[in-house]
Amino acid sequence: MKEIKVLGTGCAKCTKSVEVITKIANELNIAVHITKVIDPEVIMAYSIMTTPAIIVDEINVHSGSIPHREAIIMWLKD
Amino acid sequence: MFQVFTDIASWLVVDILGLSRATKLGDALHFFIEDTTKIFFLLLVMIYVIALLRASMNLERVRDYLAGKHKGVGYLLAASFGAITPFCSCSSIPVFLGFTSAGIPVGITMSFLITSPLINEVAVLLLLSLLGWKFTVLYVVVGMSIGILAGVFLDAIKAERWLQSFAAKALVRGKKASSGVKVAHISALSLKERHNFAKDEMLEIFARVWKWVIVGVGLGAALHGFVPDGWIQEHLGAGQWWSVPSAVLLGIPLYSNATGVIPVMESLIKQGLPIGTTLAFCMSTVAASFPEFILLKQVMQWRLLAVLFLLLLSAFTLIGWIFNFLTPFI
Numbered sequence: 001m002k003e004i005k006v007l008g009t010g011c012a013k014c015t016k017s018v019e020v021i022t023k024i025a026n027e028l029n030i031a032v033h034i035t036k037v038i039d040p041e042v043i044m045a046y047s048i049m050t051t052p053a054i055i056v057d058e059i060n061v062h063s064g065s066i067p068h069r070e071a072i073i074m075w076l077k078d
Numbered sequence: 079m080f081q082v083f084t085d086i087a088s089w090l091v092v093d094i095l096g097l098s099r100a101t102k103l104g105d106a107l108h109f110f111i112e113d114t115t116k117i118f119f120l121l122l123v124m125i126y127v128i129a130l131l132r133a134s135m136n137l138e139r140v141r142d143y144l145a146g147k148h149k150g151v152g153y154l155l156a157a158s159f160g161a162i163t164p165f166c167s168c169s170s171i172p173v174f175l176g177f178t179s180a181g182i183p184v185g186i187t188m189s190f191l192i193t194s195p196l197i198n199e200v201a202v203l204l205l206l207s208l209l210g211w212k213f214t215v216l217y218v219v220v221g222m223s224i225g226i227l228a229g230v231f232l233d234a235i236k237a238e239r240w241l242q243s244f245a246a247k248a249l250v251r252g253k254k255a256s257s258g259v260k261v262a263h264i265s266a267l268s269l270k271e272r273h274n275f276a277k278d279e280m281l282e283i284f285a286r287v288w289k290w291v292i293v294g295v296g297l298g299a300a301l302h303g304f305v306p307d308g309w310i311q312e313h314l315g316a317g318q319w320w321s322v323p324s325a326v327l328l329g330i331p332l333y334s335n336a337t338g339v340i341p342v343m344e345s346l347i348k349q350g351l352p353i354g355t356t357l358a359f360c361m362s363t364v365a366a367s368f369p370e371f372i373l374l375k376q377v378m379q380w381r382l383l384a385v386l387f388l389l390l391l392s393a394f395t396l397i398g399w400i401f402n403f404l405t406p407f408i
Contacts (some may be wrong), residue, residue: 008371040171043175049169049172065278
Protein backbone atom coordinates (compact mmCIF):
# COMPACT_ATOMS: atom_id res chain seq x y z
CA MET A 1 0.00 0.00 0.00
CA LYS A 2 1.20 3.47 -0.86
CA GLU A 3 2.17 5.64 2.04
CA ILE A 4 1.37 9.29 1.33
CA LYS A 5 2.14 12.16 3.67
CA VAL A 6 0.84 15.67 3.20
CA LEU A 7 3.05 18.16 5.03
CA GLY A 8 1.82 21.55 6.07
CA THR A 9 1.26 23.70 9.12
CA GLY A 10 -2.50 23.61 8.89
CA CYS A 11 -3.28 25.81 5.91
CA ALA A 12 -6.40 25.52 3.79
CA LYS A 13 -4.43 24.27 0.78
CA CYS A 14 -3.02 21.35 2.77
CA THR A 15 -6.48 20.16 3.77
CA LYS A 16 -7.60 20.55 0.18
CA SER A 17 -4.63 18.49 -1.06
CA VAL A 18 -5.55 15.62 1.25
CA GLU A 19 -9.12 15.73 -0.04
CA VAL A 20 -8.07 15.74 -3.68
CA ILE A 21 -5.66 12.83 -3.29
CA THR A 22 -8.18 10.78 -1.31
CA LYS A 23 -10.85 11.42 -3.91
CA ILE A 24 -8.66 10.39 -6.84
CA ALA A 25 -7.39 7.28 -5.02
CA ASN A 26 -11.02 6.27 -4.40
CA GLU A 27 -11.94 6.85 -8.03
CA LEU A 28 -9.04 4.70 -9.21
CA ASN A 29 -9.64 2.14 -6.52
CA ILE A 30 -6.08 2.28 -5.29
CA ALA A 31 -5.43 1.58 -1.62
CA VAL A 32 -3.46 4.38 0.02
CA HIS A 33 -2.66 5.44 3.52
CA ILE A 34 -2.73 9.23 3.77
CA THR A 35 -1.49 11.11 6.80
CA LYS A 36 -1.37 14.82 7.48
CA VAL A 37 1.83 16.00 9.09
CA ILE A 38 1.66 19.31 10.94
CA ASP A 39 4.62 18.99 13.31
CA PRO A 40 7.16 21.67 12.23
CA GLU A 41 10.04 19.55 13.45
CA VAL A 42 9.10 16.70 11.13
CA ILE A 43 8.50 19.10 8.24
CA MET A 44 11.98 20.53 8.81
CA ALA A 45 13.48 17.05 8.69
CA TYR A 46 12.21 16.69 5.12
CA SER A 47 13.81 20.08 4.33
CA ILE A 48 10.60 21.39 2.85
CA MET A 49 10.17 25.14 2.50
CA THR A 50 6.84 25.51 0.81
CA THR A 51 3.67 23.75 1.81
CA PRO A 52 1.63 21.74 1.07
CA ALA A 53 4.37 19.23 0.31
CA ILE A 54 3.61 15.68 -0.76
CA ILE A 55 5.75 12.73 0.29
CA VAL A 56 5.07 9.42 -1.47
CA ASP A 57 6.82 6.44 0.08
CA GLU A 58 9.33 8.76 1.74
CA ILE A 59 10.15 10.64 -1.47
CA ASN A 60 9.31 14.32 -1.76
CA VAL A 61 7.46 14.51 -5.06
CA HIS A 62 5.88 17.95 -4.86
CA SER A 63 5.71 21.12 -2.81
CA GLY A 64 4.17 24.56 -2.72
CA SER A 65 0.71 24.06 -4.13
CA ILE A 66 -2.28 21.77 -4.44
CA PRO A 67 -1.01 19.11 -6.84
CA HIS A 68 -2.55 18.76 -10.29
CA ARG A 69 -4.78 15.82 -11.04
CA GLU A 70 -2.40 14.31 -13.63
CA ALA A 71 0.49 14.37 -11.17
CA ILE A 72 -1.53 12.63 -8.48
CA ILE A 73 -2.62 9.90 -10.88
CA MET A 74 1.01 9.39 -11.87
CA TRP A 75 2.14 8.97 -8.24
CA LEU A 76 -0.69 6.61 -7.43
CA LYS A 77 -0.17 4.37 -10.46
CA ASP A 78 3.59 4.44 -10.33
CA MET B 79 -4.15 54.40 -20.27
CA PHE B 80 -6.51 53.93 -17.34
CA GLN B 81 -9.21 56.17 -18.77
CA VAL B 82 -11.10 53.12 -20.05
CA PHE B 83 -11.89 52.03 -16.50
CA THR B 84 -13.30 55.43 -15.64
CA ASP B 85 -15.48 55.16 -18.76
CA ILE B 86 -16.70 51.69 -17.85
CA ALA B 87 -17.64 52.91 -14.37
CA SER B 88 -19.41 55.98 -15.73
CA TRP B 89 -21.29 53.89 -18.25
CA LEU B 90 -22.48 51.40 -15.62
CA VAL B 91 -23.33 53.93 -12.93
CA VAL B 92 -24.76 56.80 -14.98
CA ASP B 93 -26.16 55.18 -18.12
CA ILE B 94 -27.27 51.78 -16.85
CA LEU B 95 -28.19 52.46 -13.23
CA GLY B 96 -29.23 56.05 -13.82
CA LEU B 97 -27.38 57.39 -10.79
CA SER B 98 -25.75 60.80 -10.75
CA ARG B 99 -22.13 61.07 -9.72
CA ALA B 100 -23.13 64.06 -7.65
CA THR B 101 -24.96 61.77 -5.22
CA LYS B 102 -23.04 60.00 -2.48
CA LEU B 103 -24.15 56.56 -3.60
CA GLY B 104 -23.38 57.25 -7.24
CA ASP B 105 -19.96 58.63 -6.40
CA ALA B 106 -19.04 55.75 -4.10
CA LEU B 107 -20.27 53.17 -6.60
CA HIS B 108 -18.34 54.83 -9.39
CA PHE B 109 -15.17 54.75 -7.33
CA PHE B 110 -15.78 51.09 -6.47
CA ILE B 111 -16.34 49.94 -10.06
CA GLU B 112 -13.49 51.99 -11.48
CA ASP B 113 -10.99 50.72 -8.95
CA THR B 114 -12.02 47.05 -8.94
CA THR B 115 -12.02 46.71 -12.72
CA LYS B 116 -8.69 48.52 -12.95
CA ILE B 117 -7.07 46.47 -10.18
CA PHE B 118 -8.39 43.14 -11.46
CA PHE B 119 -7.08 43.90 -14.93
CA LEU B 120 -3.67 44.96 -13.65
CA LEU B 121 -3.42 41.97 -11.36
CA LEU B 122 -4.12 39.42 -14.06
CA VAL B 123 -1.79 40.94 -16.62
CA MET B 124 1.07 41.85 -14.31
CA ILE B 125 1.14 38.70 -12.20
CA TYR B 126 1.43 36.70 -15.38
CA VAL B 127 4.20 38.84 -16.85
CA ILE B 128 6.20 38.98 -13.64
CA ALA B 129 5.78 35.25 -12.97
CA LEU B 130 7.05 34.56 -16.47
CA LEU B 131 10.22 36.48 -15.63
CA ARG B 132 10.86 35.00 -12.22
CA ALA B 133 9.85 31.42 -12.99
CA SER B 134 13.26 30.03 -12.11
CA MET B 135 13.46 31.91 -8.81
CA ASN B 136 12.53 29.87 -5.76
CA LEU B 137 12.97 29.75 -2.02
CA GLU B 138 15.57 27.00 -2.17
CA ARG B 139 17.78 29.18 -4.33
CA VAL B 140 17.30 32.16 -2.04
CA ARG B 141 18.25 30.03 0.94
CA ASP B 142 21.37 28.62 -0.71
CA TYR B 143 22.36 32.08 -1.82
CA LEU B 144 21.95 33.60 1.63
CA ALA B 145 23.67 30.76 3.47
CA GLY B 146 27.26 31.70 4.17
CA LYS B 147 26.88 35.34 3.11
CA HIS B 148 28.58 37.92 5.29
CA LYS B 149 26.18 39.48 7.79
CA GLY B 150 26.79 42.99 6.53
CA VAL B 151 25.25 42.29 3.14
CA GLY B 152 23.00 39.50 4.41
CA TYR B 153 20.27 41.77 5.76
CA LEU B 154 20.10 43.87 2.61
CA LEU B 155 20.04 40.78 0.39
CA ALA B 156 17.42 39.08 2.54
CA ALA B 157 15.16 42.12 2.45
CA SER B 158 15.60 42.41 -1.33
CA PHE B 159 14.75 38.76 -1.84
CA GLY B 160 11.80 39.22 0.51
CA ALA B 161 10.50 41.91 -1.79
CA ILE B 162 10.70 39.80 -4.95
CA THR B 163 9.99 36.26 -3.74
CA PRO B 164 6.38 35.79 -2.77
CA PHE B 165 5.20 32.93 -0.62
CA CYS B 166 1.93 32.09 1.06
CA SER B 167 1.86 33.17 4.71
CA CYS B 168 1.00 29.58 5.58
CA SER B 169 4.56 28.70 4.50
CA SER B 170 6.17 31.07 7.01
CA ILE B 171 7.11 28.27 9.39
CA PRO B 172 8.75 25.94 6.85
CA VAL B 173 10.59 28.92 5.34
CA PHE B 174 11.80 30.01 8.75
CA LEU B 175 12.99 26.49 9.55
CA GLY B 176 14.48 25.96 6.11
CA PHE B 177 16.61 29.10 6.49
CA THR B 178 17.47 28.35 10.09
CA SER B 179 18.58 24.80 9.44
CA ALA B 180 20.84 26.13 6.66
CA GLY B 181 22.64 28.12 9.37
CA ILE B 182 21.30 31.54 8.36
CA PRO B 183 21.16 33.88 11.39
CA VAL B 184 17.71 34.63 12.83
CA GLY B 185 18.00 38.34 12.02
CA ILE B 186 18.64 37.71 8.33
CA THR B 187 15.76 35.23 8.17
CA MET B 188 13.48 37.79 9.81
CA SER B 189 14.60 40.53 7.39
CA PHE B 190 13.27 38.25 4.68
CA LEU B 191 10.04 37.34 6.47
CA ILE B 192 9.19 40.92 7.48
CA THR B 193 9.84 42.45 4.07
CA SER B 194 7.99 39.79 2.13
CA PRO B 195 4.39 40.67 3.13
CA LEU B 196 5.15 44.43 3.01
CA ILE B 197 6.57 44.55 -0.48
CA ASN B 198 5.65 42.43 -3.47
CA GLU B 199 5.10 42.99 -7.15
CA VAL B 200 1.36 43.33 -6.76
CA ALA B 201 1.69 45.97 -4.04
CA VAL B 202 4.24 47.96 -6.02
CA LEU B 203 2.09 47.87 -9.07
CA LEU B 204 -1.03 49.00 -7.28
CA LEU B 205 0.84 51.79 -5.58
CA LEU B 206 2.23 52.96 -8.89
CA SER B 207 -1.14 53.06 -10.56
CA LEU B 208 -3.10 54.50 -7.64
CA LEU B 209 -0.66 56.77 -5.87
CA GLY B 210 2.16 57.54 -8.28
CA TRP B 211 5.84 56.74 -8.40
CA LYS B 212 7.05 59.05 -5.63
CA PHE B 213 4.89 57.39 -3.06
CA THR B 214 5.83 53.95 -4.40
CA VAL B 215 9.56 54.60 -4.01
CA LEU B 216 8.93 55.93 -0.52
CA TYR B 217 6.94 52.85 0.41
CA VAL B 218 9.54 50.40 -0.92
CA VAL B 219 12.44 52.18 0.76
CA VAL B 220 10.62 52.36 4.08
CA GLY B 221 9.46 48.74 3.93
CA MET B 222 12.95 47.45 3.17
CA SER B 223 14.56 49.61 5.83
CA ILE B 224 12.19 48.26 8.46
CA GLY B 225 13.03 44.69 7.43
CA ILE B 226 16.79 45.33 7.45
CA LEU B 227 16.90 47.25 10.73
CA ALA B 228 14.64 44.78 12.52
CA GLY B 229 16.96 41.97 11.40
CA VAL B 230 20.08 43.79 12.59
CA PHE B 231 18.40 44.52 15.91
CA LEU B 232 17.28 40.91 16.45
CA ASP B 233 20.80 39.61 15.90
CA ALA B 234 22.23 42.34 18.12
CA ILE B 235 20.08 41.19 21.04
CA LYS B 236 20.93 37.55 20.24
CA ALA B 237 17.35 36.58 19.44
CA GLU B 238 18.37 32.97 18.78
CA ARG B 239 18.35 32.47 22.57
CA TRP B 240 14.58 32.56 22.42
CA LEU B 241 13.89 30.08 19.66
CA GLN B 242 12.09 26.85 20.47
CA SER B 243 14.76 24.34 21.38
CA PHE B 244 14.51 22.16 18.23
CA ALA B 245 14.89 25.24 16.03
CA ALA B 246 17.87 26.48 18.05
CA LYS B 247 19.56 23.10 17.67
CA ALA B 248 18.89 23.10 13.93
CA LEU B 249 20.53 26.53 13.69
CA VAL B 250 23.67 25.30 15.47
CA ARG B 251 23.85 22.20 13.25
CA GLY B 252 23.30 24.32 10.16
CA LYS B 253 26.08 26.76 11.06
CA LYS B 254 28.56 23.92 11.38
CA ALA B 255 27.51 22.28 8.15
CA SER B 256 27.30 25.30 5.88
CA SER B 257 30.95 26.08 5.41
CA GLY B 258 30.65 26.25 1.66
CA VAL B 259 27.83 27.75 -0.35
CA LYS B 260 25.74 25.20 -2.13
CA VAL B 261 23.75 26.46 -5.04
CA ALA B 262 21.09 24.09 -6.16
CA HIS B 263 21.45 23.26 -9.80
CA ILE B 264 18.32 24.08 -11.70
CA SER B 265 18.10 23.42 -15.38
CA ALA B 266 16.94 26.22 -17.62
CA LEU B 267 13.20 26.37 -18.13
CA SER B 268 11.59 26.09 -21.52
CA LEU B 269 9.15 28.76 -22.62
CA LYS B 270 6.28 26.35 -22.18
CA GLU B 271 7.29 25.58 -18.60
CA ARG B 272 7.52 29.27 -17.91
CA HIS B 273 4.08 29.83 -19.36
CA ASN B 274 2.59 27.04 -17.25
CA PHE B 275 4.22 28.39 -14.12
CA ALA B 276 3.02 31.90 -14.86
CA LYS B 277 -0.52 30.73 -15.59
CA ASP B 278 -0.71 28.73 -12.34
CA GLU B 279 0.75 31.64 -10.41
CA MET B 280 -1.71 34.09 -11.93
CA LEU B 281 -4.74 31.95 -11.15
CA GLU B 282 -3.50 31.10 -7.69
CA ILE B 283 -2.63 34.63 -6.60
CA PHE B 284 -5.80 36.00 -8.14
CA ALA B 285 -7.94 33.40 -6.36
CA ARG B 286 -6.28 34.40 -3.12
CA VAL B 287 -6.45 38.17 -3.38
CA TRP B 288 -9.62 39.05 -5.27
CA LYS B 289 -11.77 39.12 -2.16
CA TRP B 290 -9.26 41.42 -0.46
CA VAL B 291 -9.51 43.78 -3.39
CA ILE B 292 -13.31 43.86 -3.10
CA VAL B 293 -13.15 44.49 0.64
CA GLY B 294 -10.36 47.05 0.31
CA VAL B 295 -11.93 48.97 -2.53
CA GLY B 296 -15.33 48.70 -0.82
CA LEU B 297 -13.91 50.35 2.28
CA GLY B 298 -12.12 52.91 0.16
CA ALA B 299 -15.35 53.67 -1.69
CA ALA B 300 -17.26 54.01 1.57
CA LEU B 301 -14.64 56.44 2.88
CA HIS B 302 -14.70 58.29 -0.40
CA GLY B 303 -18.46 58.57 -0.64
CA PHE B 304 -19.70 58.78 2.92
CA VAL B 305 -17.07 60.39 5.11
CA PRO B 306 -17.86 64.09 4.81
CA ASP B 307 -15.33 66.00 2.73
CA GLY B 308 -12.77 67.60 4.93
CA TRP B 309 -13.64 65.59 8.03
CA ILE B 310 -10.40 63.64 8.06
CA GLN B 311 -8.45 66.67 6.98
CA GLU B 312 -9.92 68.72 9.79
CA HIS B 313 -9.55 66.19 12.58
CA LEU B 314 -6.38 64.30 11.65
CA GLY B 315 -4.85 66.39 8.88
CA ALA B 316 -2.24 68.13 11.00
CA GLY B 317 -0.57 64.84 11.85
CA GLN B 318 -1.36 65.09 15.56
CA TRP B 319 1.22 63.01 17.44
CA TRP B 320 -1.34 60.56 18.88
CA SER B 321 -2.87 59.83 15.50
CA VAL B 322 0.12 57.69 14.43
CA PRO B 323 0.20 55.23 17.37
CA SER B 324 -3.61 55.04 17.21
CA ALA B 325 -3.42 54.17 13.52
CA VAL B 326 -0.84 51.45 14.26
CA LEU B 327 -2.97 49.94 17.04
CA LEU B 328 -6.06 50.10 14.86
CA GLY B 329 -4.16 48.23 12.14
CA ILE B 330 -3.32 45.18 14.31
CA PRO B 331 -6.74 43.52 14.52
CA LEU B 332 -7.41 44.45 10.90
CA TYR B 333 -5.71 41.67 9.06
CA SER B 334 -5.25 42.19 5.36
CA ASN B 335 -2.60 41.82 2.73
CA ALA B 336 -1.07 44.64 0.77
CA THR B 337 -3.47 44.19 -2.13
CA GLY B 338 -6.49 44.91 0.03
CA VAL B 339 -5.05 47.76 1.97
CA ILE B 340 -3.68 49.86 -0.88
CA PRO B 341 -7.08 50.99 -2.20
CA VAL B 342 -7.86 52.08 1.36
CA MET B 343 -4.59 54.05 1.43
CA GLU B 344 -5.58 55.77 -1.78
CA SER B 345 -8.84 56.93 -0.23
CA LEU B 346 -7.28 57.98 3.06
CA ILE B 347 -4.62 60.08 1.37
CA LYS B 348 -7.09 61.75 -0.97
CA GLN B 349 -9.24 62.58 2.05
CA GLY B 350 -6.33 64.41 3.61
CA LEU B 351 -4.86 61.89 6.05
CA PRO B 352 -1.14 62.70 6.36
CA ILE B 353 1.26 60.33 4.58
CA GLY B 354 3.04 59.20 7.75
CA THR B 355 -0.19 58.24 9.48
CA THR B 356 -1.40 56.39 6.38
CA LEU B 357 1.88 54.48 6.00
CA ALA B 358 1.87 53.51 9.67
CA PHE B 359 -1.70 52.26 9.46
CA CYS B 360 -1.13 50.24 6.33
CA MET B 361 2.13 48.62 7.36
CA SER B 362 0.63 47.64 10.68
CA THR B 363 -2.36 46.07 8.95
CA VAL B 364 -0.17 44.09 6.58
CA ALA B 365 2.79 43.03 8.70
CA ALA B 366 1.63 42.86 12.30
CA SER B 367 -1.22 40.42 12.38
CA PHE B 368 -2.21 38.07 15.16
CA PRO B 369 -2.79 34.95 13.03
CA GLU B 370 0.75 35.18 11.67
CA PHE B 371 2.24 35.66 15.10
CA ILE B 372 0.37 32.72 16.52
CA LEU B 373 1.89 30.60 13.74
CA LEU B 374 5.39 31.76 14.65
CA LYS B 375 4.83 30.48 18.20
CA GLN B 376 5.70 27.05 16.86
CA VAL B 377 9.32 28.09 16.34
CA MET B 378 9.76 30.99 18.78
CA GLN B 379 9.28 31.41 22.51
CA TRP B 380 6.76 33.98 23.75
CA ARG B 381 9.55 36.33 24.71
CA LEU B 382 10.91 36.60 21.17
CA LEU B 383 7.40 36.95 19.76
CA ALA B 384 6.70 39.83 22.15
CA VAL B 385 10.00 41.52 21.24
CA LEU B 386 9.26 41.16 17.55
CA PHE B 387 5.74 42.50 17.91
CA LEU B 388 6.80 45.54 19.92
CA LEU B 389 9.69 46.11 17.55
CA LEU B 390 7.38 46.26 14.54
CA LEU B 391 4.84 48.47 16.29
CA SER B 392 7.50 50.96 17.37
CA ALA B 393 9.06 50.93 13.91
CA PHE B 394 5.74 51.71 12.25
CA THR B 395 5.00 54.47 14.76
CA LEU B 396 8.43 56.01 14.29
CA ILE B 397 8.07 55.88 10.50
CA GLY B 398 4.69 57.58 10.79
CA TRP B 399 6.05 60.39 12.92
CA ILE B 400 9.11 60.92 10.77
CA PHE B 401 7.09 61.16 7.58
CA ASN B 402 4.47 63.44 9.07
CA PHE B 403 7.30 65.67 10.23
CA LEU B 404 9.07 65.60 6.86
CA THR B 405 6.03 66.01 4.60
CA PRO B 406 6.15 69.81 4.54
CA PHE B 407 9.75 69.61 3.30
CA ILE B 408 9.27 67.03 0.54
